[in-house]
Amino acid sequence: MTIRVALVDDDALVRAGLRMILGGDPALEIVGEASDGRAALDLISSEVPDVVLMDIRMPRMDGLAATRALQERGDRARVIVLTTFDTDDMVFTALRHGAAGFLLKDTPPAQLVAAVHRVANGEPMLSPSVTAQLIASVVAAPDDRRQRARELLGRLTDRETEVAIAIERGLSNAEIAAELFMGVATVKTHVGHLFTKLDAANRVQIARCIHDAGLA
Structure with a gap:
């Protein structure tokens, strides 16, 4: 196309x-x-x-x-x-x-x-x-932001958490699919769930949540 x-x-x-x-x-x-x-x-x-x-x-x-x-x-x-x-x-x-x-x-x-x-x-x-x-702009996240991030991540399944961490590393959907041995369509589904569960509007906000929670 x-x-x-x-x-x-x-x-x-x-x-x-x-x-x-x-x-x-x-x-x-x-x-x-x-x-x-x-x-x-x-x-x-x-x-x-x-x-x-x-x-x-x-x-x-x-x-x-x-x-x-x-x-x-x-x-x-x-x-x-x-x-x-x-x-x-x-x-x-x-x-x-x-x-x-x-x-x-x-x-x-x-x-x-x-x-x-x-x-x-x-x-x-x-x-x-x-x-x-x-990411550097939120280094040394305050305790309340760290607690909020960890509460949000508590909503995720283990697989969704793995996808979120991969997003924080800057991987594309195709790269995540290859690394985690799943289809690209499945990755997109997980990313959609992350947007909803983490109240995120984009991948940068997902990465920030991972960083704030101390999982980067």
Whole structure:
């Protein structure tokens, strides 16, 4: 199946580089480009991409505002925020606004292509440095947060706990399936249960729960 991709960045050279990188994969089709968030909304409406690579700092409307607008109007396009900035505030804001991924612009080409495939398949994707930064932000969790995390984990089955720990390690669904000897569909079912039982909105929050409970 062909994955339709839109590129949103105010730097034409960056867009050209992304087009070159992604164009080497026959399963990816670049359906359009935009140089700001407002133009991106029009592009996404007309071309209906599966995945959008979205810069943050752009004129007229930045990438975070555009991502939020896409979420509010119910677009099915999944957004990967691609930026040179990785501050906690930007990461949290992007995730709250519905971003499915957060990658730095120095992400190696092969990993960028893989990220587009993973996000198109419904899996979130964070740069390893971003994941490490989010985990580091909750180092030395207070006792009340640790107790809360352990209470939440007490709701899980042993298998669900294993999947949660694997998520904290940054493994994809396919990697978890291979390591724990189960089908990818079964992993997805367990992940769905984790979202519900841990009151988590994304995989980062699952990882935080594992870290807060001292199981990392």
